[in-house]
Amino acid sequence: xxxxxxxxxxxxxxxxxxxxxxxxxxxxxxxxxxxxxxxxxxxxxxxxxxxxxxxxxxxxxxxxxxxxxxxxxxxxxxxxxxxxxxxxxxxxxxxxxxxxxxxxxxxxxxxxxxxxxxxxxxxxxxxxxxxxxxxxxxxxxxxxxxxxxxxxxxxxxxxxxxxxxxxxxxxxxxxxxxxxxxxxxxxxxxxxxxxxxxxxxxxxxxxxxxxxxxxxxxxxxxxxxxxxxxxxxxxxxxxxxxxxxxxxxxxxxxxxxxxxxxxxxxxxxxxxxxxxxxxxxxxxxxxxxxxxxxxxxxxxxxxxxxxxxxxxxxxxxxxxxxxxxxxxxxxxxxxxxxxxxxxxxxxxxxxxxxxxxxxxxxxxxxxxxxxxxxxxxxxxxxxxxxxxxxxxxxxxxxxxxxxxxxxxxxxxxxxxxxxxxxxxxxxxxxxxxxxxxxxxxxxxxxxxxxxxxxxxxxxxxxxxxx
Numbered sequence: 115x116x117x118x119x120x121x122x123x124x125x126x127x128x129x130x131x132x133x134x135x136x137x138x139x140x141x142x143x144x145x146x147x148x149x150x151x152x153x154x155x156x157x158x159x160x161x162x163x164x165x166x167x168x169x170x171x172x173x174x175x176x177x178x179x180x181x182x183x184x185x186x187x188x189x190x191x192x193x194x195x196x197x198x199x200x201x202x203x204x205x206x207x208x209x210x211x212x213x214x215x216x217x218x219x220x221x222x223x224x225x226x227x228x229x230x231x232x233x234x235x236x237x238x239x240x241x242x243x244x245x246x247x248x249x250x251x252x253x254x255x256x257x258x259x260x261x262x263x264x265x266x267x268x269x270x271x272x273x274x275x276x277x278x279x280x281x282x283x284x285x286x287x288x289x290x291x292x293x294x295x296x297x298x299x300x301x302x303x304x305x306x307x308x309x310x311x312x313x314x315x316x317x318x319x320x321x322x323x324x325x326x327x328x329x330x331x332x333x334x335x336x337x338x339x340x341x342x343x344x345x346x347x348x349x350x351x352x353x354x355x356x357x358x359x360x361x362x363x364x365x366x367x368x369x370x371x372x373x374x375x376x377x378x379x380x381x382x383x384x385x386x387x388x389x390x391x392x393x394x395x396x397x398x399x400x401x402x403x404x405x406x407x408x409x410x411x412x413x414x415x416x417x418x419x420x421x422x423x424x425x426x427x428x429x430x431x432x433x434x435x436x437x438x439x440x441x442x443x444x445x446x447x448x449x450x451x452x453x454x455x456x457x458x459x460x461x462x463x464x465x466x467x468x469x470x471x472x473x474x475x476x477x478x479x480x481x482x483x484x485x486x487x488x489x490x491x492x493x494x495x496x497x498x499x500x501x502x503x504x505x506x507x508x509x510x511x512x513x514x515x516x517x518x519x520x521x522x523x524x525x526x527x528x529x530x531x532x533x534x535x536x537x538x539x540x541x542x543x544x545x546x547x548x549x550x551x552x553x554x555x556x557x558x559x560x561x562x563x564x565x566x567x568x569x570x571x572x573x574x575x576x577x578x579x580x
Contacts, residue, residue, distance in 0.1 A: 173216070173220060173281070176216035176220075177277045180270065181278075186202050187267035193518075194564065197250075198566070199246075203242035210238050210240075210242070214239075342495050345406045345407035349405055350407075352376075356384075359403055363388065363399060368389060374386060374400075381404050386402075386403075387400050397416060399415045400413070404495070410491065411491055412488075412489060415488065419455035419482050420455065423483070433459050434461075436486045437477065445464070446462060455482060456479060457481055459478075463494075465501065468529060469543065472497035472531070473494050474493040475489070475490070476491075476493075501530070503530070506528065507560045508560070508562050510542060513544075517544055518555075521547075521553070525544075526545075528543070529541050529543040541558055543555075554567065
């Protein structure tokens with residue numbers, strides 16, 4: 115081969131190498147751009163999900179606080195005890211303030227149009243504080259003030275009802291907050307134009323005849339933390355906790371057991387994620403064991419539940435059997451809630467015929483198989499202790515004199531209930547109706563003071579208290 119021919123062949127080879135190099139570099143750039151685009155898309159999608167979740171949380175928290183206002187004002191109407199009403203009015207203020215905070219977080223541009231709702235929350239809270247301060251100073255409420263509070267409760271009923279309807283539509287996915295990419299974009303500024311915002315403005319329309327009230331100002335209270343009373347003193351290791359967890363779940367072994375760490379505030383717990391069968395990776399059980407005493411504090415089995423095949427009565431039977439097997443004797447069911455094809459049932463201790471409300475255990479039962487899929491004994495271990503229950507200093511008949519004459523009593527029991535301060539009191543529990551609603555009124559069995567009032571909510575999905 116001539117020198118010229120060799121040179122031509124070398125040049126063709128170099129062209130081929132350069133071509134492949136260019137193609138490789140181009141392909142690399144395209145891959146990098148594609149990955150960048152995917153990351154940008156994921157980032158925007160994640161931020162959109164973050165904002166949507168934030169709005170959902172703010173909205174549903176606001177709904178809960180408004181429900182609390184409605185329930186607490188109803189309790190104040192039932193109560194005859196000045197001290198108890200002062201406590202209830204303070205609770206109204208706290209919930210009204212929290213509701214306002216969550217309302218301000220919602221992505222509704224036309225906040226001016228919601229000023230009456232915000233005004234209601236401000237005034238119902240501040241007026242309640244004013245009355246609380248007035249009662250604590252020994253001054254009685256006037257007839258006008260009582261009438262104003264009755265109007266406020268009626269508005270709370272209306273607002274709670276409207277928000278509940280809206281909450282159902284949002285939870286079922288029929289209404290969305292809107293699609294948002296980044297804060298400050300025109301899409302975010304136009305979020306008020308979507309259906310959900312329009313419905314929020316419709317909620318506002320219910321307050322067009324809301325009256326102006328006079329009030330003094332805000333007030334804040336503090337609730338101290340408790341320390342657990344029901345845990346043995348002995349500390350256990352992580353390996354001991356793992357064995358306790360498997361024994362509680364009736365598992366001799368599990369395919370995967372992941373230790374998630376030591377956590378908790380008032381009760382330090384070892385937490386484990388357990389997959390009994392690696393072939394069913396979408397089913398995991400999370401369980402927490404106390405470092406002090408080695409007790410199962412809570413458990414969640416995330417197995418999917420299909421259409422219900424058993425009723426609440428059978429679910430309660432299964433839950434009661436489960437509690438006995440786990441060492442919780444003499445427990446009786448109180449309130450329950452059907453949700454997501456499961457029933458969440460509250461149980462309390464019954465000691466010598468006295469209801470011990472602080473010693474509460476919650477059990478969740480799947481309504482397709484009757485299997486236990488949730489357990490929470492936090493309250494039980496926080497409060498359970500050896501109690502010496504005294505004899506009532508006043509009779510049931512005497513205690514009845516301390517409740518409203520308009521309260522239609524349907525049943526009476528002795529009960530120990532917790533106070534916000536963390537203390538417990540021995541009471542008569544009067545269950546009955548007032549103005550078409552169910553309540554539990556608690557009268558101190560020693561002093562005759564009204565200690566608490568709960569509104570009992572009864573509907574097809576359960577029996578709850580507020």
